[in-house]
Amino acid sequence: MNSRPPSRSRRLGSARAFEEALAAPASGLRERALAALRARRFDLAEELLSRQDPDQEALIENLRIYQAELEIQNEELVQSQQRIQEALARFSSFFNTLPIAELVIDRQGLIHEANLAAQQLFHLRGTQFHQHFFVRLIAESDQATVVSAWDSLHADAAIVIPEVRFRAKGEADFIGDLHIASIASLAEGALHYVCAIIDRTEAVRQRQRLREASERLDYLAHHDALTGLPNRAYFQSRLEQCLQRAKRYQRRFALLFLDLDRFKEVNDTLGHHVGDALLCRVAEILSAQIRDVDTIARLGGDEFVIILEDISEPRFIMHFVDRVMDDFSRPLRLEGREFFVTVSVGISLYPDDGLDLETLVRRADIAMYQTKKSGRNGFSFFEPTMSAGAIERLHLEHDLRLAMQREEFELYYQPQVDLITGELMGVEALCRWRHPQLGVLLPGLFIPMAEDLGLIDELGLRILELGCRQMVAWDASGLNVPRLAVNLSVRELERLQLPAQVAEILERTGLDPRRLELEVTESKLMRHAEMAILALNALRALGVTLAIDDFGTGYSSLSYLKRLPLNRLKIDRSFIEGLTHDVNDDSIARAIIALAHTLGLEVLAEGIEAREQANFLFGEGCLQGQGYLYSRPMIAEELAATWLKPKA
Numbered sequence: 001m002n003s004r005p006p007s008r009s010r011r012l013g014s015a016r017a018f019e020e021a022l023a024a025p026a027s028g029l030r031e032r033a034l035a036a037l038r039a040r041r042f043d044l045a046e047e048l049l050s051r052q053d054p055d056q057e058a059l060i061e062n063l064r065i066y067q068a069e070l071e072i073q074n075e076e077l078v079q080s081q082q083r084i085q086e087a088l089a090r091f092s093s094f095f096n097t098l099p100i101a102e103l104v105i106d107r108q109g110l111i112h113e114a115n116l117a118a119q120q121l122f123h124l125r126g127t128q129f130h131q132h133f134f135v136r137l138i139a140e141s142d143q144a145t146v147v148s149a150w151d152s153l154h155a156d157a158a159i160v161i162p163e164v165r166f167r168a169k170g171e172a173d174f175i176g177d178l179h180i181a182s183i184a185s186l187a188e189g190a191l192h193y194v195c196a197i198i199d200r201t202e203a204v205r206q207r208q209r210l211r212e213a214s215e216r217l218d219y220l221a222h223h224d225a226l227t228g229l230p231n232r233a234y235f236q237s238r239l240e241q242c243l244q245r246a247k248r249y250q251r252r253f254a255l256l257f258l259d260l261d262r263f264k265e266v267n268d269t270l271g272h273h274v275g276d277a278l279l280c281r282v283a284e285i286l287s288a289q290i291r292d293v294d295t296i297a298r299l300g301g302d303e304f305v306i307i308l309e310d311i312s313e314p315r316f317i318m319h320f321v322d323r324v325m326d327d328f329s330r331p332l333r334l335e336g337r338e339f340f341v342t343v344s345v346g347i348s349l350y351p352d353d354g355l356d357l358e359t360l361v362r363r364a365d366i367a368m369y370q371t372k373k374s375g376r377n378g379f380s381f382f383e384p385t386m387s388a389g390a391i392e393r394l395h396l397e398h399d400l401r402l403a404m405q406r407e408e409f410e411l412y413y414q415p416q417v418d419l420i421t422g423e424l425m426g427v428e429a430l431c432r433w434r435h436p437q438l439g440v441l442l443p444g445l446f447i448p449m450a451e452d453l454g455l456i457d458e459l460g461l462r463i464l465e466l467g468c469r470q471m472v473a474w475d476a477s478g479l480n481v482p483r484l485a486v487n488l489s490v491r492e493l494e495r496l497q498l499p500a501q502v503a504e505i506l507e508r509t510g511l512d513p514r515r516l517e518l519e520v521t522e523s524k525l526m527r528h529a530e531m532a533i534l535a536l537n538a539l540r541a542l543g544v545t546l547a548i549d550d551f552g553t554g555y556s557s558l559s560y561l562k563r564l565p566l567n568r569l570k571i572d573r574s575f576i577e578g579l580t581h582d583v584n585d586d587s588i589a590r591a592i593i594a595l596a597h598t599l600g601l602e603v604l605a606e607g608i609e610a611r612e613q614a615n616f617l618f619g620e621g622c623l624q625g626q627g628y629l630y631s632r633p634m635i636a637e638e639l640a641a642t643w644l645k646p647k648a
């Protein structure tokens with residue numbers, strides 16, 4: 001008997017022989033032994049067969065081999081079960097430690113497995129998933145999309161459904177990308193699916209936040225923060241579109257410029273918060289009057305603009321303006337007070353008054369100024385018959401307002417010198433407007449305009465601050481400018497807050513008040529002498545010095561002159577021009593110098609162009625002067641390069 005363990009082929013061969021032996025006709029005993037074998041009762045089978053005759057020995061040997069073989073198979077089975085268990089354990093730990101939620105689902109959509117990440121994501125325990133339909137984890141809004149994508153999924157294929165909205169137990173919905181892969185099951189024809197869910201909630205929220213932020217930025221870029229109306233930039237693009245439509249369909253539209261009358265006074269007297277509330281109320285009133293097709297915008301300050309589209313008859317514009325005027329004829333209630341606000345309107349028409357944006361805007365603006373000039377609280381259509389000069393002036397007025405916003409003003413400085421030594425005593429700041437198209441404009445052109453338009457207060461303060469800053473900058477560079485003279489408009493003197501504002505600028509810039517001289521023109525001063533005395537006293541109290549400009553042209557009353565807290569008289573250049581060849585000018589200059597001395601004032605001659613003039617003045621006791629003989633007004637850098645010396 002061969003007791004060696006049989007090889008695998010041999011074992012298979014023996015097993016086959018044994019099967020054949022069992023298949024042969026046999027006695028009842030063999031049948032029973034076979035039944036015992038089938039029942040894995042090897043001991044019984046052996047015992048039954050041992051009862052056979054000795055010929056059965058071979059069969060018993062075969063049975064033993066078969067038993068050994070079964071034992072080996074059993075051992076192999078146990079090992080492979082162990083391997084499967086190990087693999088399952090590995091898979092289970094891998095499945096559960098995956099950071100991505102994974103679910104295994106059958107064809108009916110029932111969940112069989114859910115890893116830990118899935119349990120955490122859905123706030124469900126493992127057992128709560130079992131026999132749970134996957135679709136119930138999806139928000140109703142997205143169920144149909146997922147089911148239809150799933151239905152179209154073939155065996156061994158995979159799909160991704162982005163940003164599906166899922167429901168988590170007791171929690172808010174979350175959003176995830178759903179990956180579904182079908183996997184063949186061991187059972188013939190059965191399919192399972194592995195679903196992976198990658199949580200995108202934070203990314204989607206972030207995208208949403210970004211989108212909202214960018215929408216907000218876009219809104220802010222196109223709307224006025226105070227009233228919420230479209231702003232200048234948005235208005236430009238709406239006007240452009242309107243123009244294109246009007247051209248294509250040959251329609252007419254109207255552009256209305258609206259400016260509140262005396263709005264500045266509301267701001268100055270009642271404060272900016274009342275001014276702001278008023279602007280918001282005006283925006284509401286105007287918005288209520290326009291149709292959906294029309295556009296309203298706030299251009300800044302108290303300026304509003306309206307586009308009335310598709311005007312079949314000019315009558316329509318009149319009705320519109322009447323309704324607006326009617327609204328403004330009633331008092332507005334703000335912060336428990338009643339206000340009467342009036343508005344000046346200017347109107348231009350496409351195509352009648354212009355075929356391009358710029359012309360139409362400009363002409364509506366000009367028409368609005370026309371209304372202001374004719375007494376405000378009304379409207380004017382643009383008149384093509386307006387004189388070229390008037391249009392020019394209105395253009396310039398329009399530009400002047402913009403110049404304030406665009407900061408187009410700068411200062412030139414003209415040296416004031418000691419007539420004996422030629423040394424620098426100070427500089428006079430002279431304002432220039434750098435106009436984008438017209439170049440450098442002189443103050444004689446725009447200062448009166450700024451006064452008329454009520455812009456002089458703001459402009460005057462800006463000029464003063466620019467000059468004071470420049471003085472401090474020269475100091476910081478070690479350059480010596482003893483005194484800065486700045487021109488004040490009489491209109492500025494009327495402002496009660498002026499002394500406080502000057503003090504604030506001196507404080508802010510750090511310029512010593514004793515180095516600042518304020519000049520006021522004689523003729524204008526004398527027209528408002530009582531008011532000027534009060535204002536100049538308040539300014540003098542700050543420590544600044546005061547000069548009267550263009551002296552000799554204003555027919556000063558000596559009694560007033562005595563009461564003005566002045567430091568210096570400036571002889572007008574019209575008297576300097578004729579010195580040494582016009583006896584009248586000689587006499588006038590001589591008299592002004594004597595008067596200044598009598599009043600205990602210093603005297604400075606302006607407009608000195610010739611040496612003889614300087615000699616004459618010096619001979620009469622005028623010790624200071626300025627004029628082209630010494631220097632033209634120049635920008636700060638040029639002055640520093642040509643005139644300024646380091647401080648001793």
Ligand SMILES: Nc1nc2c(ncn2[C@@H]2O[C@H](COP(=O)(O)O[C@H]3[C@@H](O)[C@H](n4cnc5c(=O)[nH]c(N)nc54)O[C@@H]3COP(=O)(O)O)[C@@H](O)[C@H]2O)c(=O)[nH]1
Binds near residue numbers: 443487606
């Ligand atoms: N309220 C404010 N008024 C201002 C300001 N800046 C200037 N002004 C007023 O405008 C007037 C004209 O100024 P401008 O055109 O700058 O002329 C000055 C000089 O350029 C000119 N000048 C100086 N020397 C001569 C010369 O020898 N010959 C000659 N033909 N012109 C000369 O005179 C003007 C300076 O004069 P004055 O101020 O009288 O000393 C100016 O008079 C101011 O009133 C401003 O910021 N605010």
